[in-house]
Amino acid sequence: MVSLIINPVAFNLGSLSVKWYGIIMAVAITLATWMSINEGKKRQIISDDFVDLLLWGVPLGYVGARIYYVIFEWDYYAQHPSQIIAIWNGGIAIYGGLIAGLIVLLVFCYRRMLPPFLMLDIITPAVLAAQILGRWGNFVNQEAHGAATSLGFLQSLHLPGFVIEQMYIGGHYYQPTFLYESFFNLIGLILILSLRHRKNLFKQGEIFIFYLLWYSVVRFFVEGMRTDSLYMFGVIRVSQALSVVIFIFALGLLIYRRVKVKPKWYLYGSGLKYPYTR
Template sequence: MVLDFAALPLAFVFTSPGPEIGSTPLRWYGLLIAIAVLIGVSLSQYLAKRRQIDPDLLNDLSIWLVIAAIPAARIYYVLFKWSDYAKQPSKIIAIWEGGIAIHGAIIGGVLAALIFAKLKRVPFWQLADLVAPSLILGQAIGRWGNFFNSEAFGRPTNLPWKLYIPPERRPLSLANYEYFHPTFLYESVWNLMVFGLLLTLFFRSLSGKPRLRLGTLFMVYLVAYSMGRFWIEGLRTDSLMLGPLRIAQVVSLSGMTLGLVGLAWLYLLKRPLPDVVSPVKEQPRGQVTGD
């Protein structure tokens, strides 16, 4: 029997409201980023306390991350859309109109965290593990900005969980289609599952089973997030491109490779990851430490 998706109830049809409520523009990205940062900082501080690490360290780090990540996310996006922004240079700073890339934010955040760790003389991977759950949760929240802005949706579809996009927000080549894959929802749900995985590993490690080496959570984040992003990116209609390549898929493959190599380094070779400071000395199983 062939299932006719078109005949199923439309209970899961989403309608993107657009970036305005009535005639009032609402900066959804800014609002959601602010919410994600507040929740993320609180969560990272809580996890730091559970690892007996000064939570104020994460509060200080969050300032560095925000200052570095948001401009880096914008620069990354603009570079791969330069042919558009070269015609309107004044739009380069118009981040409130959308156009940021999470991979750019991650790169900027990593660079800032490396400098911060070096200056504070704390292991980078210790910080990365504490931030990873907050990072993926923030990504899950931030993806809803795409929904409200009617952007980053997928190819046309007739699935019962399809997304209605207003005519003025559709690409010209797809103007005759009404419903599209809600890729924002796919990625948000996937990120929430990765968040659950990271928290599960974190709290299990507190009891010493399994005991995690420094950098494990961040490497798992790289692999798990990149797997989902690689698949979801293939559905999108507005990917950043470099010739025939979808940049996000190339970066996702790199992230998966880096994460798997890192996990193999930690657990097959049983060696600590290179760090900006001397590795934290291993402690007996079951003792709460910073790794």
């Protein structure tokens, strides 16, 4: 018998319910901002630039995540238009948020005269860290899980008891796909943080490209296990299709920039820093 299920509501302030999901996301955004500012200092980019980017990127990212979800659930929302803005009832997609965030960053860099690939390389590990934490918000809400499974299978993965208990939903145990994605993204983050300061290893923009390659593969396989996927034509999982497109694009971009373009090396080892004009 399950002994404990985590309540999605952390605490109440009068009539206001503060949920764990919101707390986790706030911590994730704070961590991402701190990571970006800390790395930006090494690349001669002031903290105000990251704070200003955050103020634009986060709300518009959520708007993008919502629009993406609504587009691929249009049959429902066309019949219930009042629910389109009801984001508090659930219904956002991380790919939509990432796409919107990328657009905001490119416009921001153009307006501030900042090198976009350098900015992408700086914030990529921060975004990945936020994604890792954010999936635990799904865990608390008992969402974004996989198909039904057995208690024995979950125990065979040597998962902590609280994870197994939280995966008991409606009388069945489910695959903790949130955990699979969070775990493999953590491996990707460790690789990036371990390697990004190696002299003459990455050229400008390649940390971002590595992220695109890594996350698209992780998401492709995890998405295939989920039970709440968005579909195109009723048979194609949207996130899997987009993952394939992103992987091919990122691989092509990497090859093109290595062969045709001569971007600057990161020169961490020599102590030199990348200059830019404000």
